[in-house]
Amino acid sequence: MKGHDNKLFPKLEAFIQQLNPEDISTERKEILQTLIDYIQSKVNQNQVVNLNFICTHNSRRSHLSQIWAQCLAFYFGFNQVRCYSGGTETTALFPMVIKTLENAGFEIETIAQTENPIYSIKYTPNEHPIIGFSKKLDDVFNPSSEFAAIMTCDSANESCPIVNGAEIRIPITYQDPKAFDQTPQQSEKYQERSGQIATEMFYVFSQIKK
Numbered sequence: 001m002k003g004h005d006n007k008l009f010p011k012l013e014a015f016i017q018q019l020n021p022e023d024i025s026t027e028r029k030e031i032l033q034t035l036i037d038y039i040q041s042k043v044n045q046n047q048v049v050n051l052n053f054i055c056t057h058n059s060r061r062s063h064l065s066q067i068w069a070q071c072l073a074f075y076f077g078f079n080q081v082r083c084y085s086g087g088t089e090t091t092a093l094f095p096m097v098i099k100t101l102e103n104a105g106f107e108i109e110t111i112a113q114t115e116n117p118i119y120s121i122k123y124t125p126n127e128h129p130i131i132g133f134s135k136k137l138d139d140v141f142n143p144s145s146e147f148a149a150i151m152t153c154d155s156a157n158e159s160c161p162i163v164n165g166a167e168i169r170i171p172i173t174y175q176d177p178k179a180f181d182q183t184p185q186q187s188e189k190y191q192e193r194s195g196q197i198a199t200e201m202f203y204v205f206s207q208i209k210k
Contacts, residue, residue: 006074008124012105016075019195021203032200034170036207038148039081043208049073049081050147054156054163058087058134059094061152061174064194067101067130068201071123076205083130084147086137088156092116093132096181100190104198108132137163172200 008016024032035051042049051069055062066085073081098119102108105123111131112118120129135141137149137160149163151171163169174197180189 006077006124008071008075009105009107009122012071012123015104016072016198016202019199019202021199021206024200024203028200029203031172032204034168035148035150035172036204038168038170039078039204040208043078043080043210047080048146049078050084050143051081051150052084052086052137052142052147052163052166053150053152054086054088054137054160055151055153056088056156056159057091058085058089058136059091060097060178061176061193061197062087063093063097063132064101064197065150065152065172065174065201067106067121067123067132068194068198069204070130071106072198072201072205074124074127075202076208077210078205078208082143084142086135086139086142088137088159090116090136091134093119093134094178096177096186096190097194098132100187100194103191104194138165 039049053062053065062085066083070083098108107122109120111120116134119132121132122129145165149166149169151157152174154173157171177189177193180186
């Protein structure tokens with residue numbers, strides 16, 4: 001199942017082709033519909049689509065959402081989509097997220113090995129990499145206006161009733177794989193959450209009409 005001819009890395013392409021959006025529940029599809037409608041309205045007006053995925057620490061779910069959304073927007077040929085992520089506080093992109101994305105087929109390099117490492121995350125040979133690092137939602141790296149704020153965790157959703165500059169605030173929350181850190185299920189649970197987010201972002205962009 002493929003939307004267009006934009007070439008991803010082969011391993012990543014194979015991963016995407018085995019996703020099953022038909023497994024998404026009706027309840028989740030209703031939650032995702034607000035995001036679909038927002039993107040569609042921007043596409044209809046030939047406008048850039050800015051999506052800022054927000055979680056408390058910008059360390060796990062918000063990055064997985066940003067990276068999969070950017071990859072799948074490209075996969076379906078929506079090159080006007082720009083995906084960002086941020087938190088209510090700054091921590092670090094958790095290493096298991098990087099490992100999980102590499103297992104799916106992303107090619108990732110460490111640009112700066114600091115307390116808050118900076119990563120180059122590529123999904124295709126010829127596009128700019130996604131620059132991954134933990135940052136606050138209003139960091140200069142992120143848009144200050146004309147964007148959708150997508151709340152990927154309950155605590156950020158509750159603590160940020162207003163996101164300055166956002167045109168719309170869309171709660172699409174995910175369970176935190178952090179609960180399984182330092183357990184035998186850690187790898188499995190990160191892959192499970194990454195797969196869920198990938199599947200839902202696949203569904204979102206598959207619904208957009210050019």
